[in-house]
Amino acid sequence: MSGFGNTSRNDIWWVRPLLVFLGLSSFIVYATWAALQGEHYAIGPYLSPFYSPEIFGSSPHSWFGPKPSWWPMVLPFSPAMLILWAPGGMRFTCYYYRGAYYKSFWADPPACAVSEPRKTYLGENSFPLIMQNIHRYFLYLAVIFVFFLAHDAWKAMWFADPLTGEQTFGVGVGTLVLTLNATLLGGYTFGCHSFRHLIGGFKDRLSKSPVQRKLYNCASCLNRRHMNWAWFSLFGVMFADLYVRLCSMGIWTDWRIF
Amino acid sequence: MAKVVFNIWRTNPSGGEFRAYETDITEGMVVLDAVHQIQAEHANDLAVRWNCKAGKCGSCSAEINGHPKLMCMTRMSDMPEGKPVSIQPMKAFPVIKDLVTDVSVNYRVKKSIKKFKPRSPDAPDGTWRMAQVDIDRVQEFRKCIECFLCQDVCHVLREHALHDKFAGPRHMVYNAALEMHPLDIEDRTGDLKNAHGIGFCNITKCCTTVCPENIHITDNAIIPLKERVADKFYDPLMKLFRIFSK
Numbered sequence: 001m002s003g004f005g006n007t008s009r010n011d012i013w014w015v016r017p018l019l020v021f022l023g024l025s026s027f028i029v030y031a032t033w034a035a036l037q038g039e040h041y042a043i044g045p046y047l048s049p050f051y052s053p054e055i056f057g058s059s060p061h062s063w064f065g066p067k068p069s070w071w072p073m074v075l076p077f078s079p080a081m082l083i084l085w086a087p088g089g090m091r092f093t094c095y096y097y098r099g100a101y102y103k104s105f106w107a108d109p110p111a112c113a114v115s116e117p118r119k120t121y122l123g124e125n126s127f128p129l130i131m132q133n134i135h136r137y138f139l140y141l142a143v144i145f146v147f148f149l150a151h152d153a154w155k156a157m158w159f160a161d162p163l164t165g166e167q168t169f170g171v172g173v174g175t176l177v178l179t180l181n182a183t184l185l186g187g188y189t190f191g192c193h194s195f196r197h198l199i200g201g202f203k204d205r206l207s208k209s210p211v212q213r214k215l216y217n218c219a220s221c222l223n224r225r226h227m228n229w230a231w232f233s234l235f236g237v238m239f240a241d242l243y244v245r246l247c248s249m250g251i252w253t254d255w256r257i258f
Numbered sequence: 259m260a261k262v263v264f265n266i267w268r269t270n271p272s273g274g275e276f277r278a279y280e281t282d283i284t285e286g287m288v289v290l291d292a293v294h295q296i297q298a299e300h301a302n303d304l305a306v307r308w309n310c311k312a313g314k315c316g317s318c319s320a321e322i323n324g325h326p327k328l329m330c331m332t333r334m335s336d337m338p339e340g341k342p343v344s345i346q347p348m349k350a351f352p353v354i355k356d357l358v359t360d361v362s363v364n365y366r367v368k369k370s371i372k373k374f375k376p377r378s379p380d381a382p383d384g385t386w387r388m389a390q391v392d393i394d395r396v397q398e399f400r401k402c403i404e405c406f407l408c409q410d411v412c413h414v415l416r417e418h419a420l421h422d423k424f425a426g427p428r429h430m431v432y433n434a435a436l437e438m439h440p441l442d443i444e445d446r447t448g449d450l451k452n453a454h455g456i457g458f459c460n461i462t463k464c465c466t467t468v469c470p471e472n473i474h475i476t477d478n479a480i481i482p483l484k485e486r487v488a489d490k491f492y493d494p495l496m497k498l499f500r501i502f503s504k
Contacts, residue, residue, distance in 0.1 A: 008324030008344050095481050099461035109413040112464035113324055113349075121418040125457030133492035136485075193477070197485035205440045207389035223477065 004117035005110060013111040020104040024097075027234055031084070034241050038078035040248040041241070045156045046174045048244040049181055049237050053148045054079045083145075090142040093135035095193045096230045136194040146189050149182040159256075172256045174243060181240040184233035191222025191229050262334070264296060266304065267346035269355050276344065277301075283334050290318050290329035293345065293357070305355040313470055316405030320357050321346045326407040326468045348410040350419075361406050367425050370453065374436055375444040392440035398478060399435035401471040404428065408465035408475055414458045425454035427465035427475045434479035437486070447490045450483055459484070 007013065034041075034050050041048040042059035054061045056068050057079035067077045091097050102108045109116045124132050156175040158167045189195065200206050200216030207213065222229065246252040262283045265276040279296045290308055297304045309315040311330045318329040323337070323344055337343050351359035380387045408427035414420050425433070433454065437446050450456045465475045473479070489496045 008321060008346060010323050010338070010341070010344075095461050099463055099476075102460050103462060108460065109417065109462065109464075112411050112413075112462065112467055113321070113326060113416070116413065116417050119418075121414065121420065121458070123414065123424075123455075123458035123460050125455060129460070130457060130492075133484075133488045136488065136493065193481045194485060197482055197489075201482050202486065202489060204438050204442070205389070205392050207391045207440075213391065226477075 003115055004107070006115040007111075007113055009111075009113060013114055017104040017107075017111055020100045023231070023234075024101060024104065027238055030238055030242075031088075034245065035080035035084050036076065036078055037245075038076070038080075040245045041079070043174075043244060043248040043254070044160070045158055046178060046244045046247070046254070047152050047155075048241040049149055049152070049178070049185075050080045050084060050241045052145075052152050053083065055082050086138065086141040087145055090135075090138040090189075090192075091230075091234070093132050093138055094230065095135070096227050098132060136198065139189070139192055139194045139198075142185075142189045142192075143195075146182065146186050149178070149185055153179040153182045170256055171258055172254045174247060174254045176257075177240050177243045181233075181236045184229065184236040187222055188226070188229040188233040190219060191224075191226045192219075193223060193226070195219055196223050262292070262337070263342040264292060265342050265344040266293070266296065266301075267353075267356060268301075268304070269353055274353065274356075276346070278342070285335075287334045288330055289322055289327075289332040289334065289337075289343070289345065292334060292343075293329060304357075306357045314403055316403035316470075319348055319359075319405045319407050319410065321348060321410070326410045328405060328407070328470050331470055348406065350410040350412070350416040351406070361409075363421050364404070364406055364409060364426075364428060367421070367429050367454075368432060370449075371425075371429060371433055371436070372444050372446050372449060374439065374442055376441040377443045386441055388440050395478070396435045396438050396440075398473055399431045401473055402428065402431050403471060405470060407468045407470065411464040411468045412459075413462065413464070414460075420455070420458060423455045424458040425456075427459075427480065429454065430456065430459070430483060431473060431475055431479045434483055437483065447483075447487050451487045451491055456480070456484055456487055 031050065041051040042061055047054065047059065047061045051057065053063060055063050056066065058066050062079070071077050103110060107117055122129070124130055153175070156178045157169055157171060159170045160167055196216065196219040199219050200209070200212040203209070203212070206216055243252065247254045260283050261280050264279050264281065266279060267274055268277045279300050281292055281295050281299060283292060290311060293304070293306050297306065306318065308318040308330065313328055313331040316328070319326065320329050322329065322332050326348065329345070345357065347353045347357045347359045351361050351363070354360050376386065379385055406428060409415055412427055414424045415426050433446055433450060436442055436444065459480050461476055461481070463476045466477070469475055
């Protein structure tokens with residue numbers, strides 16, 4: 001049996017790749033749109049995770065002030081463009097997403113035991129897909145981003161008094177959203193296959209390194225649900241941006257819990 | 259008792275075709291029981307390989323309704339009611355007759371994997387010491403029954419027939435069992451990259467899905483091996499680390 005889509009399977013095998021296609025496409029469209037806006041990405045102590053860390057930008061969260069003078073005039077500027085390539089690269093080269101988008105976007109194969117549209121196959125054995133081996137370098141950057149986002153969640157617990165400017169501890173719905181986002185991204189990043197390897201998986205005798213063994217076991221535990229972490233963190237980060245954006249636009253009100 | 263129609267692949271001089279057989283199904287039957295019943299009642303010359311009927315010998319691999327499965331572990335009660343059941347041989351291997359395939363390519367590939375090479379004995383009496391926590395990881399791989407369902411579902415072998423370039427999931431599991439063994443000192447990463455073509459795996463996880471022993475082939479064997487290959491061949495920082503740690 002050959003020819004694209006041919007199979008003896010009589011279940012609805014195309015539903016899963018279709019859902020993955022729709023899920024990833026909707027994220028890509030939203031993230032691109034949100035990253036290009038360059039406004040409504042911060043309100044009060046909240047900063048959208050798509051814009052964190054804000055290296056240059058107009059919000060009070062910016063590290064080095066507004067848009068730099070050396071930025072080419074022809075290019076649109078958004079603080080998100082300076083940083084989003086790193087977490088984007090992490091997801092693009094992630095082992096889970098690779099398997100998912102090879103099926104959903106490239107039909108290679110469309111599903112298990114279903115025929116493909118192409119006769120030739122190179123896999124990740126030659127250029128360009130051999131470049132997927134760069135994944136661990138994106139992981140290093142992603143780990144740094146998790147700490148930035150955790151710091152953002154901490155900062156989201158300190159609200160400035162509008163009259164005195166004094167910072168007081170508090171929790172709003174936005175605090176919970178940003179904390180949940182950092183937690184989900186942490187679960188995804190520290191359950192990454194490369195992280196699991198680099199933290200101890202490369203060794204055959206972990207019994208001699210008890211701390212490393214514990215870390216390896218923790219990473220393995222997260223790794224068992226890596227797909228779930230990948231999806232929840234993907235939609236978590238999208239929702240966190242949407243929340244901050246709508247609050248900043250005045251469409252949603254951020255409720256203070258205490 | 260219910261009558262169920264089975265469309266079974268039968269070889270003939272021009273290749274083969276599905277032939278329909280109807281047989282009675284009773285409670286507790288598995289697909290292999292039904293095939294045996296058809297063999298007894300309607301088709302004495304139907305070829306089917308089987309042995310233990312307990313999911314441990316890995317002989318009765320076939321494709322049931324398009325899913326690579328063991329016939330002895332597939333319950334008739336799990337089949338869609340009122341619909342015919344299709345049974346065909348594994349697509350990734352040449353068919354010998356009816357449901358029987360020639361899986362000998364797997365034995366040739368297995369022979370090409372570097373053998374277990376233990377370090378020098380730990381004790382003067384020539385014995386070794388191992389911690390259970392170190393051996394836990396490779397024990398999962400020892401569950402493999404060599405049914406070759408993972409090889410069958412792997413699209414690199416099934417669709418592209420790259421048997422000479424890619425060893426396949428079963429042999430990645432075998433490689434992992436040796437490579438991650440706490441006593442083994444052999445280096446198989448060069449072979450994994452070149453002769454066994456680990457780069458051909460694009461992580462679809464189909465092998466994991468069909469494994470009747472629930473071995474996490476992709477997450478625990480193939481990806482860790484890919485990472486070891488990346489350590490050695492694709493990571494310049496790791497290369498520097500190795501130079502300075504010598």
